[in-house]
Amino acid sequence: SQQGEEDPQALSIQEGENATMNCSYKTSINNLQWYRQNSGRGLVHLILIRSNEREKHSGRLRVTLDTSKKSSSLLITASRAADTASYFCATATSGTPLVFGKGTRLSVIA
Amino acid sequence: NAGVMQNPRHLVRRRGQEARLRCSPMKGHSHVYWYRQLPEEGLKFMVYLQKENIIDESGMPKERFSAEFPKEGPSILRIQQVVRGDSAAYFCASSPDRERSPLHFGNGTRLTVT
Numbered sequence: 001s002q003q004g005e006e007d008p009q010a011l012s013i014q015e016g017e018n019a020t021m022n023c024s025y026k027t028s029i030n031n032l033q034w035y036r037q038n039s040g041r042g043l044v045h046l047i048l049i050r051s052n053e054r055e056k057h058s059g060r061l062r063v064t065l066d067t068s069k070k071s072s073s074l075l076i077t078a079s080r081a082a083d084t085a086s087y088f089c090a091t092a093t094s095g096t097p098l099v100f101g102k103g104t105r106l107s108v109i110a
Numbered sequence: 111n112a113g114v115m116q117n118p119r120h121l122v123r124r125r126g127q128e129a130r131l132r133c134s135p136m137k138g139h140s141h142v143y144w145y146r147q148l149p150e151e152g153l154k155f156m157v158y159l160q161k162e163n164i165i166d167e168s169g170m171p172k173e174r175f176s177a178e179f180p181k182e183g184p185s186i187l188r189i190q191q192v193v194r195g196d197s198a199a200y201f202c203a204s205s206p207d208r209e210r211s212p213l214h215f216g217n218g219t220r221l222t223v224t
Contacts, residue, residue: 035215040217042114042116042201043153096166098155098213099155100154101152103152
């Protein structure tokens, strides 16, 4: 069964705007990871946030984690057309492989 | 420094044939994971292997599917007597350790069963 559920399923924004995607999960985790997938390609790791961290930055990416609400968000600032892709959250729990959500399809319109 | 290599990229099989999907992990990675993705869906875990050992095959159907990661050579996901429902993208990922590091993915094999 899916552990992470992304919201929204699809998001369309103008270039330069910010994009926010959310992920909710059900059980305790060791860390939560965000991946990106361009059409027809494999997933690329973006950022990992540990269960004892609340916020993390990497370039134009900002990830937050609220373990009390079992949720995470991914913010992409100043989006570009090249950010168009599907974004997946994945939860890591001891003794089990990474479990992926169904993803958010982001379209950035130039 | 080559990433995870999967071949073939596209594979077409008729119902009842066998499909063999290959995955060479990144250099230095001894942990291999296979995932399956249907259109507009997320990735579903199938099997996790370390060199010569299957660690977790809880996501792999017990019938017709098998996986191996020999001491030498790539990891192989084998699907016998394919059916139309096996049509999907199959992704392999590797990591240098168990659970702590992010996964590195190949570009997948797209299997079409006619």
